[in-house]
Amino acid sequence: MRFVFAVVTLVVAALLVLLGLAQRTVFAPPDSVTSSISMKSDAPITVIPAKALKGIPGRESIHIAGGSKAFAAYARSTDIKGWVGDASYNQVSFDKATQKLVTKTVPGSSTTPDPADSDLWYEQYTGPELNFSLDAPDDISLIVASDGSDPAPKTVSVTWPLSTATPLVGPLLSAGLLVFIIGILLFVWAIRHHRRTRGPRRNSGGGRxxxxxxxxxxxxxxxxxxxxxxxxxxxxxxxxxxxxxxxxLVASLGLAGCSSDYWPQIQSGDSTAAPTPTASSTAVPQASDLQPPAVTVSQATRIIQRITAVQTQADKNLDATLAGTRFTGPALAQRTANYTIRKADKTAAAPVTIPSGKITLTLPQQVDSWPRTVFAVVQDATADTKVSPVGVMLLQQTARDPYKVDYLVGLEAGAQIPRVAPASIGSARLAPDVKLLTMEPDKLAGAYADILKNSDASSDAKYFQKDGDTLRDKIGKPYKDAKSAKLPATASIAYSSETATDPSVAFATINAGAIVSVSLNEIETVKPTKPGAEVNTEGEVKSLSGVSKSTKGLVATYGVQLLFSVPPVGSSDKIVLLGFSQGLISAKEVS
Structure with a gap:
């Protein structure tokens, strides 16, 4: 009977081990699951939100095919919604009951612009067919298209990894090995018992x-x-x-326990205590309570690189039309006039340019609508101390527009940019008439124009810091007085200024102040003072106006872009000029 117990025990052990091995072979679970959808409509766009991409947990592997060409990009869901606008698109969702992707068509216009290279995308993919992986955050969506005119690719499939854990393997193998050892011991015990109980045999022979x-x-x-x-x-x-x-036993248990997937996992409760709000903590706004930043640092870097590529080509060919694809407002006005001047005078200086260097500061607006603004500081890659960093104010009018340079200034030597929030949080754009600053943003240009005209005699001079302001020497009262003194007695010059029509752009800083970009126009009118006298032109005025002399006189308008640091109301600090650029934007004969 002991041998029977031993044999049965060994058979049970073998069955346990085989069942454990079968968990990793015959009964092994699939390592992934795939859901495919086929688009029935001719909509030019397909949108897959994160909720659909995350229908099953895990990193998504995406396959796109079936169109004239394939394009895909992911970005913030609100940005993709803004870009799609009123276009017809396929809306993809995840059906939890069937564990499958489903789609419906949202009607709208039948075409869109080509979505490739939009400044909104975090990352994009192009090719005849696409295969890529994502680990999509909850606030992003995927946009799929061909070229905006043709229907979107017809086939989209998403593959999710599944857990291949087999938590019974470890217990089954361990139990099988343990039962096997027990069976061996029983077998040895049975043999020893049999030998002990086997008595000596009697000799029945009588002739011994x-x-x-x-x-x-x-x-x-x-x-x-x-x-x-x-x-x-x-x-x-x-x-x-x-x-x-x-x-x-130890070796077998080691093999059985070499992976946590082979053992049941004990689910522990969340032991992290939630922090108790206090008066000080509730006073600090959290990132989740704010609107998202307009761009990420990587987006801003890519946008600046695209702009500098266009800038280089436009400056080389003096192509104002090309420059207009990436410049606007005061920055474009200066560049357009400069191209005209340089076509007539090859020795004329080029305008302020964005250097091919690194972005040392990125300050995006907190916004989820349009228009949007982003402020950046770009440092020259050569670290040449003679090349000052530039401040760039970018503007995106609509979701489908690229970011364009609205203001572009060279920073003053030693300029200290006020502390601002990190790029991951961004900053609020202040209203032009906000009353929380030493001076309202839309009044800065007029006040500074009066200082350029009257210097310290200006009633606004007390609000502005004079030290480090080199623009006053370039175009301020001393410059104007010296230029007037050089004119002959047969001519006179008059100076005036006007606030440009472009709105001011103000970003809040950490100290409750603001970084403000404004522009103004400085106007010089030169007229003859005697009948028959003529006014001769020279330099940039001659090149831009095309007039060498005039009996009527000439009007030259200089565009001035300014970047200020403005302290909060009640502060004893003064307004500081951080940077500027100025150049002739118009020259014509007096009408």
Whole structure:
């Protein structure tokens, strides 16, 4: 019966081990699941929100095919919604009941612009067919298209990884090995018991000769020694078996436990205590309570790179039309006039340019609508101390428009940009008439124009810091007085200024102040003072106006872009000029 128990135990052990191995072979779960959808409509766009991409947890592998060409990009969901606008599109969602992707068509216009290279996208993919992976955050969506005119690719499939954990493998193998050892021990016990209980056999023969007493004693001693020797051998083998069993057990358990996927995982409760709000903590706005920043740092870097590429080509060919694809407002006005001047005079200086360097500051607007603005500081890559960093104010009018340079200024030597929020949070854009600053943003240009005209005699001079302001020497009252003194007696010059029509742009800083970009126009009117007298032109005025002399006079308008640091209301600090650029934007004969 003991042999029966041992054999049954060994069979049970074998079954347990085989069942454990089957968990990783025959009964192994699939490592992924795929859901495919086929678009029935001819909509030019397909939108897959993060909720659909995250229908099943895990990193998504996406395959797109079936169009004239394939384009895909992911971005913030609100940005994609803004770009799609009123266009017809396929809306993809995830059906939890069937665990499949489904789609419906939202009607609208049948075409869109080509979505490739939009400044909104975090990343984009193009090709005949697309295969890529995402680990989509909750606030992003995926946009799929061909070229905006043709229907979007017809086939989209998403593959999610599945857990291949088999938590019964470890327990089954361990139990099988343990039962196997028990079976071996039972088998050894049965054999030993059988040997102990097997008695000496009687000799039924009658012709056996009786040995003498001395010989019988020697035979008995020899038999005992043989018995003792035989017993020692079995004991030795038993000890070796006892030594081998733990080694086999430990090795087997190690193989069975080499992966946490082979064992049940104990789910522990969340032991992290939620922080208790306090008066000080609730006063600080959290990032989740704010509107998202207009761009990320990587987006801003890519946008600046695209702009500098256009700038380089436009400046080389003096192409104002090309420049207009990436410049607007005061920055474009200066560049357009400069191109005209340089076509007539090859020695004329080029306008302020964005250097091919690194972005040392990115300050996006907190906004989820349009228009949007972003402020950046770009440092020259060569680290040449003679090349000052530039401040760039970018503007995006609509979701489908590229970001364009609205203001572009060279920073003053030693200019200290006020502390601002990190790019991941961004900053609020302040209203032009906000009353929380030493001076309202839309009044800065007029006040500074009066300082350029009247210097310290201006009533607004007390609000502005004079030290470090080099623009006053370039176009301020001393410059104007010197230029008037050089005119002949037959001519006169008059100076005036006007606030440009472009709105001011103000970003809040950490100290409750603001970084403000404004522009103004400085106007010089030169007229003859005597009948028959003529006014001669020279330099940039001559090149831009195309007039060499005039009996009526000439009007030259200089565009001035200004960047200020404005302290909060009640502060004893003064308004500081951080940077500027100025150039002739118009020259014509007096009408």
């Amino acid at each position: 000769t009786r040995l003498p007493r001395s010989e019988r004693r020697g035979s008995v001693r020899s038999t005992r020694r043989a018995a003792l020797g035989s017993g020692a051998g079995r004991g030795s083998r038993g000890r070796r078996m006892v030594a081998v069993v733990p080694v086999v």
